[in-house]
Amino acid sequence: MISLTEENYLKALFNLANNAGEVNVNELSKQLGIKMPTVTSMMKKLAEKKLVHYESYKPLRLTEKGKKEAALVVRKHRLTEMFLVDKMGFGWEEVHDIAEQVEHVRSTVFFDKLDELLGFPKFDPHGAPIPDKNGKLAWISYNKLSECHAGDIVKVSAVIHTSAEFLKFLNNRNIRLGTKMKIKSIEPFDGSMDITYDNRQETFSLAASERLLVENAK
Amino acid sequence: MISLTEENYLKALFNLANNAGEVNVNELSKQLGIKMPTVTSMMKKLAEKKLVHYESYKPLRLTEKGKKEAALVVRKHRLTEMFLVDKMGFGWEEVHDIAEQVEHVRSTVFFDKLDELLGFPKFDPHGAPIPDKNGKLAWISYNKLSECHAGDIVKVSAVIHTSAEFLKFLNNRNIRLGTKMKIKSIEPFDGSMDITYDNRQETFSLAASERLLVENAK
DNA sequence: CTATGATGTTAGAATCATCTAACAAAATAT
DNA sequence: ATATTTTGTTAGATGATTCTAACATCATAG
Numbered sequence: 001m002i003s004l005t006e007e008n009y010l011k012a013l014f015n016l017a018n019n020a021g022e023v024n025v026n027e028l029s030k031q032l033g034i035k036m037p038t039v040t041s042m043m044k045k046l047a048e049k050k051l052v053h054y055e056s057y058k059p060l061r062l063t064e065k066g067k068k069e070a071a072l073v074v075r076k077h078r079l080t081e082m083f084l085v086d087k088m089g090f091g092w093e094e095v096h097d098i099a100e101q102v103e104h105v106r107s108t109v110f111f112d113k114l115d116e117l118l119g120f121p122k123f124d125p126h127g128a129p130i131p132d133k134n135g136k137l138a139w140i141s142y143n144k145l146s147e148c149h150a151g152d153i154v155k156v157s158a159v160i161h162t163s164a165e166f167l168k169f170l171n172n173r174n175i176r177l178g179t180k181m182k183i184k185s186i187e188p189f190d191g192s193m194d195i196t197y198d199n200r201q202e203t204f205s206l207a208a209s210e211r212l213l214v215e216n217a218k
Numbered sequence: 219m220i221s222l223t224e225e226n227y228l229k230a231l232f233n234l235a236n237n238a239g240e241v242n243v244n245e246l247s248k249q250l251g252i253k254m255p256t257v258t259s260m261m262k263k264l265a266e267k268k269l270v271h272y273e274s275y276k277p278l279r280l281t282e283k284g285k286k287e288a289a290l291v292v293r294k295h296r297l298t299e300m301f302l303v304d305k306m307g308f309g310w311e312e313v314h315d316i317a318e319q320v321e322h323v324r325s326t327v328f329f330d331k332l333d334e335l336l337g338f339p340k341f342d343p344h345g346a347p348i349p350d351k352n353g354k355l356a357w358i359s360y361n362k363l364s365e366c367h368a369g370d371i372v373k374v375s376a377v378i379h380t381s382a383e384f385l386k387f388l389n390n391r392n393i394r395l396g397t398k399m400k401i402k403s404i405e406p407f408d409g410s411m412d413i414t415y416d417n418r419q420e421t422f423s424l425a426a427s428e429r430l431l432v433e434n435a436k
Numbered sequence: 437c438t439a440t441g442a443t444g445t446t447a448g449a450a451t452c453a454t455c456t457a458a459c460a461a462a463a464t465a466t
Numbered sequence: 467a468t469a470t471t472t473t474g475t476t477a478g479a480t481g482a483t484t485c486t487a488a489c490a491t492c493a494t495a496g
């Protein structure tokens with residue numbers, strides 16, 4: 001049995017993992033708001049349970065089992081977010097904190113029902129993919145807006161590290177998933193971008209353009 | 219701040235309280251599946267927090283503050299049950315365990331939204347009244363079916379101590395809230411009742427008739 | 437290539453919710 | 467009215483999750 005606390009560590013590991021699947025103790029500690037020594041001891045415990053590969057002074061990695069369990073928590077989180085937005089009428093900036101709580105409900109039927117009522121969605125309201133019941137994730141490789149070039153025409157596909165502040169920033173500018181935009185120019189000094197979309201003109205800082213995932217829109 | 223554990227104790231006290239508002243340590247212990255010494259120490263803690271009146275060897279009573287907090291937990295539970303049945307399509311016998319988990323979500327907006335989507339219901343799927351946002355409960359005095367007499371015509375209004383087994387028992391006999399029934403006769407030996415409704419004829423044991431609350435239906 | 441700062445670990449303590457064993461009070465039955 | 471059973475309390479221990487203080491290792495900037 002995986003406790004609520006353990007679920008939170010697994011989810012954080014899953015979300016923080018880089019391409020190599022590695023996470024530092026320090027990062028994890030900051031993400032969870034829990035001191036490093038506590039994290040270390042929890043990692044030892046999760047290693048005992050074969051959920052994490054742990055070696056002193058080495059980066060943390062989820063085992064296959066750990067990845068699956070983590071993905072199932074993420075699944076519950078994202079299904080919940082989707083339900084809150086689609087069926088209950090919440091804004092995409094409001095749902096993270098609520099889903100953070102609902103995700104710990106232990107009832108397979110409950111989440112199966114959410115899934116069914118939503119028509120088995122593949123992505124959550126922020127464009128993040130929803131793992132399937134086996135913890136498998138259909139990865140689609142979007143590009144960061146920040147890595148695009150002047151003249152590119154792209155479509156907003158997902159948002160990363162979604163904070164309520166950033167989502168409100170997007171709401172204020174009327175940007176949502178699917179918004180098609182053209183990159184007018186990029187300021188070499190600080191990487192800020194001039195963008196046009198929907199007859200609007202906005203300038204995005206690098207901080208913003210790094211958090212928007214886009215697809216080519218011809 | 220009231221912990222999840224404390225919420226469970228408060229809710230159990232609320233549900234078990236007799237007319238005088240009293241609950242024994244032993245009852246509470248059985249209800250929660252927690253040993254008596256643990257209950258005693260939690261009662262001292264809740265007394266510190268002014269949520270319970272506690273005196274050694276005396277029955278337990280919620281304070282006014284405790285009653286309000288307990289009612290707010292019950293409110294969350296019953297709103298959730300209502301939502302699960304009305305908006306998500308669960309059967310009334312399935313929802314208790316799920317609601318038991320969802321009720322601990324800490325988000326006022328979430329439950330306000332449930333309330334709104336449900337049209338501010340006054341009763342849950344089992345006929346139990348839903349406390350308002352101030353913890354106030356519109357008590358309606360139904361009668362137990364077991365206290366009715368031969369010849370009475372009554373309408374099922376609520377179900378008490380709803381266990382999944384009892385609710386399935388009712389489902390199997392096609393009994394739901396609003397079912398109108400006539401008491402044909404009562405067996406003096408064991409209190410079992412012969413009942414007719416919807417062109418059916420059934421015999422109810424005392425155990426069953428004590429758990430159905432009814433209103434006079436002329 | 438060492439000094440310094442950042443990162444990670446160990447040791448020990450605190451808090452919460454739980455338990456068992458032993459004792460005490462209250463209720464009940466003879 | 468005493469013995470027995472039921473109910474309730476005290477004392478002390480356990481496991482989970484967290485902390486702080488002190489120490490160890492790693493990474494890096496001179």
